[in-house]
Amino acid sequence: MRIRDTKITFFNFWPYECVAAGEYLELMAEKGWLLQSLIGAFLIFKKIEHQKIKYSVDVLHKVSIYDRRDSDVALEYREYCQTAGWNYVCQKGKIQIFYTEEDNKTISIHTDEQEKFKSVFKASLYYVGSQLLLTLLFIFNLNLQLFSGATDLALGTNLGILHISNSRDGFCYIYKYYRDY
């Protein structure tokens, strides 16, 4: 969506996708859009001249996702990055976004790839873990509704009724239901 010199795009990313997010932001800068802020999964860009900007979408594991924005740890970290020539843009949970216009002169934030990997890995665990938990709950729910044989549950939900109407054993289910009551 574009309103005059502002553009809003939907781009959701997790800590383990930080490199891809950086590439996306660099592509937007080449098209003439500079990232201004971030609200949830919505990125807000401001119109600039087409130019090459180097982004660093960085993961700071030390900050908790429950911390308020601009916590002391994050501010201290940003000071380090700003001294090295990186301009701070915004943060999203553990993710901190920086950019620099002088790509050649500025040293990259992480010179040790192993350290970076550890930080991204630790920060991603929470997100991956919660996704895994949701998936397991969904499978458990499906299993309960479709294969546990509990007739109450089978007739109690739309999914159960759909399953009965499509299955060969559908009549058995209904028979069992009436027999029980």
Added chain:
Amino acid sequence: MAREQFQNLTEPMYYILMSLLKERCGVDIMEAVDEISNGRVRVGPGTLYSLLGKFEKENMIRETAVQGRKRSYIITDKGNEILLDEYRRLITMTNDGLVYLEGKL
């Protein structure tokens, strides 16, 4: 445990510890490393920040002063010992190399 983790210091670790032989503010370490290594080794701010955290946790460096958000650090006896161990190891490596590699270059 700590000994095992920092038995072989990486290049940035070695230079960071060396720059902390003198009390320095965290941000100044980047410049100091650049200066000591004549621009050969450069430490990124993210790497420096996480390494300082680790060193402090292992009591290899200690905080000396806090001014606003600026923290100053200095090396501890334990850190000094690990740094010297690494220094001796590197010298041994060079000397061993001298015997076998001299003349082949």
